[in-house]
Structure formats: structure tokens, C-alpha cells
Amino acid sequence: MALNVPGLIAVIVFYTLTLATGLWAAWKAKKNEQKNRQTEIAIVGGRNLNVFVGLFTTTATWVGGAYINGTAEIVYLPSRGLAWVHAPLGFAITFIIGSLMMSGLFFVKPMRSKKYVTMMDPLQEKFGQTMGSILFIPPLLGDVFWFASILASL
Structure with missing residues (x-):
């Protein structure tokens, strides 16, 4: 060698x-x-993150090894092909509409001015500690199941 x-x-x-x-x-x-x-x-x-750093950070949290390998595997299969790869298009639309337009136009300035750290902070401030704890459960379960799917795909 x-x-x-x-x-x-x-x-x-x-x-x-x-x-x-x-x-x-x-x-x-x-x-x-x-x-x-x-x-x-x-x-x-x-x-003090600018738009590009925020966009690339958001992309890096979603696009990982399993995403890239899974997309390449589906495209390579003769019975599937490019028509079965919906995730990149869906992610791109979500980034444009969700991250750039909605968050940038409506959420960033009020959240920065009030020194919020997470999206749960304004909800917890408005509805209280108990509701904030309950609203934390769906994202927690989503992350746990996401990690489980990543580990299962290995």
C-alpha cells in the first residue's frame, strides 16, 4: 500500500x-x-451573529451524516432515483420561509431586545413555569427519537 x-x-x-x-x-x-x-x-x-453564520449554523444542525448518506443511497437505487429525494427541497423551503423570512422579520428583534435565549423563554414568561415545562416535552421527545433514528440507521 x-x-x-x-x-x-x-x-x-x-x-x-x-x-x-x-x-x-x-x-x-x-x-x-x-x-x-x-x-x-x-x-x-x-x-451578534450575522445572517450567513446563523443560516449555516441552522443548516449544520439539520444536515448531518445520516442525511447525506441517506440521500445518496436513495438517489443511487435504480428503483427510486432523484424523484424520491424530497428532504433537500423541503429543507430548503423551510429554511427560506421559516428561518430567514418568519424568524428574521418577526422574532429576532423582540427576542434580542428582551434578552431571550430560547424560543421557550417568551412562552414561559407568558404562561408560567408549569406550562413552560409541559411545552418542553415535545421538543425533547423529538430530539430523543431523532437521535434514535440516527443510531438505528448506522
Whole structure:
């Protein structure tokens, strides 16, 4: 087995860029730490994320290895093909309508001005702690079942 030099160089460049990005982010976070609390920086990025970073972060939470592998597998099957791949189109529509238009137009400014951290905070403020606890159950179950489906697909 011979050494794949271009592959090795690509891996070294990739990890060097990853390390440089991490060092830059740590330097920037240290600089912003004087202005904001450390928890606020970790959870909501110090409340200064631009549209592109927010969009890419949202995309990264949905598009993972199982999504990419599952899409490639369905497209490759002769009996299925491209017509059976509905998730990318649905995700794109959801990102455009949900993330950019609805959230950006209606939710971002009021939530930032009131220093909310999650979407549950305004609901909990309006309906109380008990209702906030009850409203937390569906997203929790959704995440648990999502993780279970990812593990089952491995």
C-alpha cells in the first residue's frame, strides 16, 4: 500500500485550517468576553451573529451524516432515483420561509431586545413555569427519537 501524498496534504491542510479557525474563534471570544457574559457567548454567540453564520449554523444542525448518506443511497437505487429525494427541497423551503423570512422579520428583534435565549423563554414568561415545562416535552421527545433514528440507521 503506497502513501497517497495528495490525500495526506489535503488532510494536513484541512486540519491546519480547522486549528486556525479554532484559534481565531477563541481569540475573538476572549475579546468579546469583556462585553458579554460567558454563558451568553456560548449559547447565542454574544447576540451578534450575522445572517450567513446563523443560516449555516441552522443548516449544520439539520444536515448531518445520516442525511447525506441517506440521500445518496436513495438517489443511487435504480428503483427510486432523484424523484424520491424530497428532504433537500423541503429543507430548503423551510429554511427560506421559516428561518430567514418568519424568524428574521418577526422574532429576532423582540427576542434580542428582551434578552431571550430560547424560543421557550417568551412562552414561559407568558404562561408560567408549569406550562413552560409541559411545552418542553415535545421538543425533547423529538430530539430523543431523532437521535434514535440516527443510531438505528448506522
